[in-house]
Every structure is written in structure tokens, then in C-alpha cells.
Amino acid sequence: MSAPSQAEHKPSELDALLLAIADGIDALVAWDIAAFQSAAQRQSELCTRIASRSVSPRSAADITAAIQVRKLTRIYARLLQHSIHWTHTLRTILQDSGHISPCHGSVHFRG
Amino acid sequence: MRVNPNYSNDMVNLMDQAQQAEDTAAQQLSTGRRVSLPSDDPAAESAMIAENSRATAADQYTANSDSLKDVLNTANSTLSSVVTLLQRAVSLGVEGANGTMNQTDLSSIATEVSNIKGQVLALANTSYAGQYLFSGTANTGAPYATDATNPQQIDYAGNSQQNQVQIGTGLSVSANLPGSSIFSQSGANVFDALQSLVTALQSGTSSSIATAQTSVSTALGAVDTAQVFYGTTVNELTSNETYLSQEKVNIATYQNTLVSSDTASAATQMTQAETALNATVAAAAKINQVSLLDYLK
Amino acid sequence: MGLTSDLNVSVQSLMASTEAMDVTTTNMANINTPGYARRRVVLEESAPSGTDQSSTGVDVKTIQSLRDSVLDLSINANTSQQNLNSTISSALSAVQVVFSDTASGSIGSSIDSFFNSLQQLSTSATSGSLRSNVLTAASNVASAFQSTASVITQAQQQADQSVVQSTSDANSLLQQIADANAQISSAQNLGQSSNSAQDQLSGLLTQLAGIMDYKTVNSSDGLTLTTADGVPLVVGSKAYSLTNQLNSSGYNDVYAGSTDITATIEGGNLGGYLQTRDQTLSTLSTQLDQFAYQFASAVNTVQTSGSDANGNAGTALFNPPDTTSGTATGAAASIAVALTSGSQLAAAATGGASGDSSNLTQMLDLQNQSLINGSTPTEAFSNLTFDIGDTISQATSNATATGSILTQLTNQQGSVEGVSLDEESSNLLLYQRSYEAAAKIISTVDTLMGNILDMGVTNPGY
Numbered sequence: 001m002s003a004p005s006q007a008e009h010k011p012s013e014l015d016a017l018l019l020a021i022a023d024g025i026d027a028l029v030a031w032d033i034a035a036f037q038s039a040a041q042r043q044s045e046l047c048t049r050i051a052s053r054s055v056s057p058r059s060a061a062d063i064t065a066a067i068q069v070r071k072l073t074r075i076y077a078r079l080l081q082h083s084i085h086w087t088h089t090l091r092t093i094l095q096d097s098g099h100i101s102p103c104h105g106s107v108h109f110r111g
Numbered sequence: 112m113r114v115n116p117n118y119s120n121d122m123v124n125l126m127d128q129a130q131q132a133e134d135t136a137a138q139q140l141s142t143g144r145r146v147s148l149p150s151d152d153p154a155a156e157s158a159m160i161a162e163n164s165r166a167t168a169a170d171q172y173t174a175n176s177d178s179l180k181d182v183l184n185t186a187n188s189t190l191s192s193v194v195t196l197l198q199r200a201v202s203l204g205v206e207g208a209n210g211t212m213n214q215t216d217l218s219s220i221a222t223e224v225s226n227i228k229g230q231v232l233a234l235a236n237t238s239y240a241g242q243y244l245f246s247g248t249a250n251t252g253a254p255y256a257t258d259a260t261n262p263q264q265i266d267y268a269g270n271s272q273q274n275q276v277q278i279g280t281g282l283s284v285s286a287n288l289p290g291s292s293i294f295s296q297s298g299a300n301v302f303d304a305l306q307s308l309v310t311a312l313q314s315g316t317s318s319s320i321a322t323a324q325t326s327v328s329t330a331l332g333a334v335d336t337a338q339v340f341y342g343t344t345v346n347e348l349t350s351n352e353t354y355l356s357q358e359k360v361n362i363a364t365y366q367n368t369l370v371s372s373d374t375a376s377a378a379t380q381m382t383q384a385e386t387a388l389n390a391t392v393a394a395a396a397k398i399n400q401v402s403l404l405d406y407l408k
Numbered sequence: 409m410g411l412t413s414d415l416n417v418s419v420q421s422l423m424a425s426t427e428a429m430d431v432t433t434t435n436m437a438n439i440n441t442p443g444y445a446r447r448r449v450v451l452e453e454s455a456p457s458g459t460d461q462s463s464t465g466v467d468v469k470t471i472q473s474l475r476d477s478v479l480d481l482s483i484n485a486n487t488s489q490q491n492l493n494s495t496i497s498s499a500l501s502a503v504q505v506v507f508s509d510t511a512s513g514s515i516g517s518s519i520d521s522f523f524n525s526l527q528q529l530s531t532s533a534t535s536g537s538l539r540s541n542v543l544t545a546a547s548n549v550a551s552a553f554q555s556t557a558s559v560i561t562q563a564q565q566q567a568d569q570s571v572v573q574s575t576s577d578a579n580s581l582l583q584q585i586a587d588a589n590a591q592i593s594s595a596q597n598l599g600q601s602s603n604s605a606q607d608q609l610s611g612l613l614t615q616l617a618g619i620m621d622y623k624t625v626n627s628s629d630g631l632t633l634t635t636a637d638g639v640p641l642v643v644g645s646k647a648y649s650l651t652n653q654l655n656s657s658g659y660n661d662v663y664a665g666s667t668d669i670t671a672t673i674e675g676g677n678l679g680g681y682l683q684t685r686d687q688t689l690s691t692l693s694t695q696l697d698q699f700a701y702q703f704a705s706a707v708n709t710v711q712t713s714g715s716d717a718n719g720n721a722g723t724a725l726f727n728p729p730d731t732t733s734g735t736a737t738g739a740a741a742s743i744a745v746a747l748t749s750g751s752q753l754a755a756a757a758t759g760g761a762s763g764d765s766s767n768l769t770q771m772l773d774l775q776n777q778s779l780i781n782g783s784t785p786t787e788a789f790s791n792l793t794f795d796i797g798d799t800i801s802q803a804t805s806n807a808t809a810t811g812s813i814l815t816q817l818t819n820q821q822g823s824v825e826g827v828s829l830d831e832e833s834s835n836l837l838l839y840q841r842s843y844e845a846a847a848k849i850i851s852t853v854d855t856l857m858g859n860i861l862d863m864g865v866t867n868p869g870y
Contacts, residue, residue, distance in 0.1 A: 014860075017853070024846070029816045033839055040846035047852045058860060060373035064145055066860040067152060069853065071805065077850050078809035079816065080843055086482070086817075087840040093475055094833040128808075149504045149797025150497075150804065157794035159509035160516050164786045167517075171524040178531040240532060242763060248756075250763035251534055274765045276530050277772060286531070370509075 013053075014065035017046045021072050028079050129391045133384035140381055145372035155369040162369070166362045169355050172278050176348045176355075179276050179286055183348075186244045187341035189237050190293070190334060196234075197301065197331040200227045204308050204324025210317045217320075221312035228305040232265060235294050235301075247289035248272040254290040255302070263310075265302035267295045278351050288340050299333035479820055480610060481624070484617035486813050488675030491618045493807035495680025499570075500688065500800050503563050506556050507793040516789035518552040519703070521545050523775045526768060529755065533765040534717065539750025546725060547745045553700045557740035560693050567685035568659045572652050574619050574678040575662050579650035581616045582633070582642050588612060589630045590645035621675025635672045639664050659685060688799055692792065693740075699780050699788055700743045701736035705729050706779045707771065714754030714767030722754025722767070723747070 020042040027036035139145055149156040203220050206212065212220070236253040237244050246254040246269030258264035271292065273285040294301045308323040506514060525545040529538045588609040595602035609631070616622065616633075622641060625632040633642040641648055641664055652660040653668075661670040662678070670686075673679045704726035711722040727746035728739050747753070756764035780788035 021853075025812060028843075029812055029819065031816070031819060031839075033842060036846070037842055040842070040849060043846075043849050043853065047849065047856060050856050051852075058368075060368060060371060061375065062860060063368060064373055066857045067145075070857045070861070073850060073853050073857070074805050075809040075812060077847075078806070079812045080847055080850070082813045083816070084840060084843045084847065087836045087843065089478060090475065091833060091836045091840065093471060093478070094836070147510070148508055149793050150800035151797075153794045153797030153801055156507075156509055156797055157790040160790040160793055161786060163509055163517065164520050167520045167524060168527075171527045175527055175531050182531075240535075242532060242534060246763070247761065248764040248766075249761035252762070270761050272761060272764060274530070274533070274763070275769055276765075277527060277769075280776065283769075 012061065012065060013046055013050050014062060014069060017043060017050065018065060018069050018072060020046060021069065021076050025072070025076050025079060028076075028083050126388070126391050129384065129388035133381070133388050136377060136381040136384045139372040139377045140374070143372060143374070144370050145377075146370040152370075158369055159366060162362050162366050166359060166366075168280070169358050169362070173352055173355050175276055176278050176352050179278075179284070180345055180348050182239055182242075182244070182286070183341045183345050185237070185239045186288070187338065187345070189234050189244065190338045190341070193231055193234050193294075193301075194331065194334055194338070196227050196231055197327060197334065200224050200305060200308060200327050201324060201331060204312075204320060204327055207312050208317050208321040208324055214315050217312050217315050221309050224305060224312060225309045228302060228309065231294075231301060231305065235290060243269070244287065245269065245290035245293060247287070247291065248274055250287070255294070263306050265295075265306075267291055278348065279355070282351070284344055284347060285340075288337060293334055293337040296333050296337075299330045301327075301330040301334060304330040479817060480613070483814060483817050484614055485621070485675075486810050486817065487614055487617040488621040488679070490807050490810035490814060491677045492621075492675050492680045492683070493803040493810065495677045496684055496688070496803040497800050497807060499563065499567050499681060499684040500796060500803075503559055503689070503692070504796045504800055506559050507789075507796055509793075513548065513552055513555065514789075515549070515552040515556055515699070516786060516793075518545070518548045519785050519789070522549050523772065526772050529753075530765050530768045530772065533755040533768060534763050536750060539717070539753050539755075541750075542753055543745060543747060543750050546747075549703075550726065550743045550745055553696070553740040553743050557693070557696055560689050560696065561741070564659070564685050564689045564693075567681040567689070570681045571660050571662065571678065571685065574676075574681060575650050575652050575660070578616060578619045578678060581612055581619065582647040582650060585609065585612050585616065585631075585633065586642050586645050586647035589642070593630050593645065617676060619676040620673050620678045635664065635669050636674065637672050639667050639669050639672070688796075692796065694736075695792060696740040697736045697738060699740070699785075699792075701729055701739040702780050703785055704739070704743055706774050706777070710767065710771045710774065711754050713758065714770070715756045715758050715760055716754050717751040717762075719762075721758065723752065725753070 020039050024036060024039040024043065027033075027039055138147070146152045146155045146159075203224055207217055207220050232255055235245055235255050238250075238253075242250040243253055244250075246252060249269045249272075252268055254267060254269040255265050256268060258266050267290055269290050271289045273287055273289065275283040276286045277283045304323070304326040308320070308327050311319040311323040314320075505511060508514075509516075511517075522542075522545040525538075525542045529535065529542055532538055588605050591605040592602045592609065595605060613624070621636060623634050623636060623638075625634070630644045631642070632640065632644070634640050641650075648665045651663045653663055655661045655670075661668055662673060662682075663669065670682060673682055708724040708726055708729070711725045714722045716722050724746050726743055728742060729736075755768045756762070757766045760766060775786070776784055778784060783791060
């Protein structure tokens, strides 16, 4: 498949935000705290810049990018929520080390 | 916490995602649409449906407007012909009333006026595209006919109703003017007036000719005034058509924002997706070669 | 520490690392066996010897074991969620096509064309050909309802077939789980290793989770599996039989033994097929019937309050509904045009003149009236489009999110060698704090994107 012609579209702040969120997801999946913190930092900086610039007129590229960011954010938020819950669960287990009786109990997760 | 050495499931997952991203980007590039299915963007899709409805309605209103203009313009030019005939009748009446003509000439003028009456009758009964123009809403039948018992009397068989045609949401215009508001208004009946002039000319009395000529004048004025409806309505339709074409442009522009893909970013996404897919495939190939020693580090 | 202690520590370390190598080799060989749980090399610090209290006894085995159980449970629960969502997404994919804006012969576009044909007729109410066009447009509306109803029914039937297949698959897994339980139980009774059966059981539990959600309880009987609300599926070495029985809608319900568990299954493929069949598509079907019924009723009411081209009172344009049928059920599948000639269209008011179009005006007004449960016909169709698109979009998004969660959890299945529990606990605290801080950014992103997108909510040209 031949590469498409050179895009005139220069990466916008929204594209960069999309990338930062994707990096956040990758970092969460790999339990890489350094990469995660770096991605979160970038997200925060980009938000500040996007908030400060005027949003009109909106281009078709802006709309496309904003919709993609929204979609990816939903996934990121879910994964992050899970990660917070999971680390908390593990901490609870570890902090009670030695005081937890062998596997006895039912746990039903409803995702 | 460490990365799982069981890479194969992760790789398959990543490759699936990368392939899917590339497929999506390719489709967007080729269709020019970012949104093809409701699940792509439910809000955009449901807005598209509403806008399609507006767009097709605007097309229909424009078509209605065109059809109606044809009818109205035909009626308008018919009435212009009637006005011309009535003006001729008036000047004949003026001539006849000045007392200088002999009876032979007066009889001759009477015949001409009688012919005018017949022509006006025919014009009043004009039909266009299968409908009589001046019958009100009873437009399957001719509006005017000679009375059965009195051949000099013309009766109106139509009604005084007007049909409405929509040219926009909540916007409609009257599509016709009944004959009873044009030719046979009370106190200004064109046929009665013409008949009275014929009779007066045949009698030869100057004063009655003058009276009859005045009544034809009055009837002419009434027709003239009534005719304004057609020109005014056509103007309204024309200016509405301008509004409708602007509305179509607005709709098309909006629909573009809703669902069209920006070619440049679609191309970029395509490139990125391809790169990601290639990288994932390469990584998968590499990992399968990991040795036990690497694993132990 | 004295020299002897050093030597002891060294020897012990050496032995431990040899063992570690053996374990690693076994791990690699079994890497493709589903559910193979890595033999964990857990380093137990030796108990303090003599008066030297320099090392404390920390038994990590129990902690690991608990953590692994929780990990397995979470992986299984997320597997259920992922399969639920991806199943919903694909089961509905054929149905959403008929609701897209480009679908030809859709309900939305055919209703638009119907009203357009009435508009056209209003310019020349007596025209035979324009009247005929209206009947054609009306029958296209009927066809659109019928074909949409048919697509929905087909999807329900396919989901139903999948319910039967999934029930059978689950039934087989329950039996295998019961067998694994029996093996584990007897091995333990004989004081033998049950590792292999445990691994097998672990794999079976994940497979089952992919089909349906369930609860597990470990007790003296061994492993017990129940539905979410406690109906037993497996108790120790006994498996309950999963079967299907036809319900009053003609679709298959799921039974565990003699108990109907259909309504309680909310995860896995089976949960996805059931939800699609019994909720999403069932609701859509009802809404479609109401749409057809209310639309046809409104048109019929106007039609019967006017006069046709022959001066007779207008009769119903659509059937159903007719005056005798009172229920909307099945309306979308059976709606049809009842008139046979365009001359039967009641364009004129009752007693109106031959060319009167005032009843047509009434019929045209329907396009902007709230006929369908408070919505105009176009709004009703566009709402259905949004609903199904949103359901699929959410399911797809959830499936992707759960997929990421599963990968993340799988990445937890590594050994933690030589990291003290205190150290790990403080690492976890760092992670938790970082995650919580990052969570705040998400709502900012949401607001910003909302600002960019909300400007396009209504057509700026109006």
C-alpha cells in the first residue's frame, strides 16, 4: 500500500492530547509509573494551553480530534478507575499481612 | 510489579487494534466520511437524519413554488388580456356616448362589445394543467356559463374558496383567486357591465350609453385591483426561493461538519495506523525469538 | 552475623536460585497452557537463629496466595464483561445499518418522501398521477417498517440460536469443572500435589467466565459455583445441568437444573446474547410497533375526516390499524396500504368542492406534530438511530476498556522476587496517589472537549 500524500495537517494540541492519553493508557497497562506521570503531566499542560486559546472558528480537524479524545478518554478513565481500585485492594491485602486467613470468602465483581 | 512475559496474547490484541485502526482510516479516506454508522457518532447520525428531512423538504417547497408560479403567471397574463379588452370596450363606449354616431355605427360598436364579452368569458374560463384558474376550489368545472333561461346573463358556478400551498415550515400562500373576487364582484360585474353597454348602444340613447360605459370602467378597475394578487404572490414566491437556496447551503455546510472527514487528518491517521501496525508485527516477530537467558535477566 | 551464618545464608541463596531456574524452565514450557499459574518462588526469610534478631519471619506465601486468588477473580470478572460487551456490539451491528442516514428505503427517508408527495399533490389536488404517487410513497413507508421489523426479528433469532449454543458450551464446562474439583479433592486427600488440576481448573473458570458470570465460594466442600443470586451451578464434584426451554415468546430460556436463571445472567457471551435478545431488541421492536401504529393512526384519522375525489367520505389509508384493532403489537411487521386507487385520497374537506385541498393541509401538518410518544415522526426515527448507535458505541468502548484492564491484570501475573512487602506496599501507595491525581485531569479534558463540540449542537445557520 503506497503512503498517502504528505498531509498538510500539522499536529494540533488536540492531537498531542490524544497521544498523551494513549501514552497514559499504555503506561497503566504496563504498570510504568514514570511513564504514567509524564503522560499525565503532558495532559495537564495541554489542557491549560487548549483552554486559553479561542475555540472559534472550529475546523473539521478540531471536531474530529475532539471526538477522538472524548472516546479515548472514556477508555482511559475506566482503566484508571480500575487501577486505583486495584492498587487499593492490594495495599489492603499487604497491610493486613499475616492477619488474613487462607482463602475463604466470596467476591463477585460486577466490573 | 513486572511486565508479563506471556506476550503473545498482548501482541494479538495490539495487532487487532492496529489493524482495525488502519481499516477505519482507509474507509474514511475513501468515503470522505468520518461517520458511516450510528455507532461511529450517534449524535451526528441523529442530527444528519433531521437535516436530511429539512433538506428534502426545502427541495419540495422549491418545486411547489415553481409549479405555483407557472399557474399564477398564466392567470396574471390572462387577466392582462382581459384588461386590454375591457379598455377597448371603455373607449368604444366613450365614442358611442358622444352623440356624433348614427345608429348603424352604434350597432356596429354594439357587436364589437358583444364580441368582447364573449372573449372575456372565454378567458375567464381558462384552464391550466387540468384545473380552471378562476373557479375557486371547484376547479374541475368552468367558473362561468350562459344562464339557461336568460342568454344575456352569465352565471358563476365556482365558489369563493382559496387553496393553500406550503412554501416553508408554517408558511403558506393562497394558490388561487376565485372568479367571484375578479369578474363578478358585487357592484362590479364585468359581464353585466358589458351586456349593459351592448344594450345601451343598441338603444342609441347617449345618456344610457354613458352610464353603461361608466359601469364597464368600474368593472375594469375592479379587475385591475384584483390582478395585483398574482404579481404580489409571485414576488413572495421568488424571494422565498432565495431563502430556500440559502437554507440548502446552510444545511449542506452543517452536514459536512457533522460527518465529513477532514482529508488531511484522515491521511495522517492512515499513516500512523500503518506505522503502528508494522511496528507491532515487527515487535511480535522479535519477541518470539527471546531466549531463556534473556528471560532470566 | 558470624561466618557460619554467612555461609548458611549463601548456601540457602544458592539452593534458592537453582530452584528458581528449574521453575523458570517449567514456566517457559507451559507458557501456552491456559491458566498455567507460574510456580512462584517465594523466598521465605529464615527464622532468626540464636540470639541474632537481625531477620524477622515474614510469611509471604499466604499473602501471595490471597493476592493471586483476587487476581484470578478480577481477571474472570473482566473477561465476563469484555465478552458481554463485544457480543452486544456484534449482535447489534446488522440492525444499526437500517437506521443510518444513508440507508436507502429507511423509515426516516420514506416518511420524508411521503410528506413530499403530499406537498406535491397540494399544488394540484385533482391530478390522478400525483395522487397515485402518494399511494406509492405510502406503500414505501409500509415496506420500510416491515423490513426494519424483519431485520430486528432476524437478529433476535440469531441471538436465540447463540443462546442455545452458549448454554451447551457452559454446560460442558460446568461438568469439566466438577471433574477438576474431584481430582483436586482426591489428590489432597492423598496428600499429593494438585497443582496440575488446579491449573486446569483455573483455565476452565476463565473460559466459563467468558460465557457467563458467576460467583465462587471456597468452602470445606471445595469450590462452589453459583449464579449471581445464588442458584447452584457446581458444588464440589457435582455439576448442575444447564438446559434450554422455550418461553412464551418462542425464545430459549436458560435453566440450571429446574431453576430458570435467564434473568440473572449478566455477563459473558450468554449474557450478551440474552441482553440483546430480551432487552435491547425487544424494546426496539416495541418502539417500532408503536411508531408504525401511531403514525398510521394519525394519517388514518385525517384521511377519514375528509372527502375523496368522488365526493365520498375518506377511508383508512393504512391497515393496521383499523378501527377494530386496538393494540400496537405487530404493527410494524404487518402495516400495509389499504387504498387501491389515488382517487380514494381525501384531499378535500368533508363537503368540500372538487379541487379543495384543505384536508391535505391537515395531513401535511402531521409532519410537525408530536404523534409518536411526544415526538414528530422525524424526531422519533432519529431518536431510535441515536439509541442503537449509542448502545453499540458504549458496548464497544467498554469492551476496549475491559481489554486494557485484562492486559494490565495479566501483566500482574509475574513473580515478585525478593521485594519486601513493606517496600511493595509503599510502591503501591505511590501508584495510588499518582493515579488519583491524574484522575482530576480527566474531567478537565471532558469539559474542554464539550466546549469544542457543543458549539455544533444546532445548525448555526438557523
